[in-house]
Amino acid sequence: MAAHDLASDFTDLPRSQRLKAATRATHDRLDRRIMAGDIFADRGRFARFVRVQYRFHRDIDALYAHPALDALLPDLAGRRRLDQIASDLRDLGQALPTPAQPKAEAGLPLAQALGWLYVAEGSNLGGSVLYKLAAKLGLDREFGARHLAAHPDGVARHWREFTAALDSAALDAAQERDLVAGAEAAFRSVRGHVEAEFA
Numbered sequence: 001m002a003a004h005d006l007a008s009d010f011t012d013l014p015r016s017q018r019l020k021a022a023t024r025a026t027h028d029r030l031d032r033r034i035m036a037g038d039i040f041a042d043r044g045r046f047a048r049f050v051r052v053q054y055r056f057h058r059d060i061d062a063l064y065a066h067p068a069l070d071a072l073l074p075d076l077a078g079r080r081r082l083d084q085i086a087s088d089l090r091d092l093g094q095a096l097p098t099p100a101q102p103k104a105e106a107g108l109p110l111a112q113a114l115g116w117l118y119v120a121e122g123s124n125l126g127g128s129v130l131y132k133l134a135a136k137l138g139l140d141r142e143f144g145a146r147h148l149a150a151h152p153d154g155v156a157r158h159w160r161e162f163t164a165a166l167d168s169a170a171l172d173a174a175q176e177r178d179l180v181a182g183a184e185a186a187f188r189s190v191r192g193h194v195e196a197e198f199a
Contacts, residue, residue: 014167015166015171015176015179016163016167019115019183022180022183026184026187026188030190030191033191033194033198034052037198040134043144046092046134046137046139047089047093048197048198049197050088050092051094051193052193052194053085053147054082054086055196056120056189057081057082058097059103059116060104060116060117060120060186061082062104062105063104063108063113064079064080065106066106069110072165072169073117073162074162075161079158079162081147084146085147087146088145091139091144092144103186103189104116109175109178110169111171111178112178112185114169115178115186116182116183116186118166118179118182119187120186121158121159122159124155124159125155125156127147127148127149127155128148134148
């Protein structure tokens with residue numbers, strides 16, 4: 001589904017669900033590629049996945065200081081996970097991936113930035129499933145899997161608060177397209193990091 005379809009297709013659905021539909025194919029391909037890496041086979045392979053997470057969250061770290069996003073999204077600073085991921089990597093005996101140019105700058109237009117954060121917040125939602133699998137490796141919110149642990153308010157509530165803000169944002173047609181473009185760019189960024197770590 002092309003980016004321009006968000007506003008015209010599934011018009012009876014909230015924006016967050018239309019965005020999910022518009023990016024489903026890209027998202028599904030990414031999920032399959034990650035799971036093909038057999039990330040729960042052992043701690044070493046899981047560490048590669050955490051490195052992917054670190055690279056992506058380093059890409060978007062500037063967005064947590066984005067003034068327009070801060071005004072729109074509840075507890076924006078509290079949604080930042082880069083430090084937790086860094087701690088998980090240290091637990092796993094991993095050096096932090098070498099610095100790279102961030103992909104999502106703080107000055108990114110609001111709708112594109114929302115698309116990037118949609119991907120990050122969606123990974124939080126999926127993280128609750130991965131957290132249970134990480135437990136089989138002896139990892140938890142105290143060691144090695146902090147970034148996958150549910151928010152104290154509950155992962156579902158945290159997601160609903162994000163999607164409610166996304167659904168209520170005032171976006172014009174061009175911004176609707178930018179929203180999808182931002183999410184697609186974020187998924188592609190993660191895919192690139194997966195290929196770098198699992199090649």
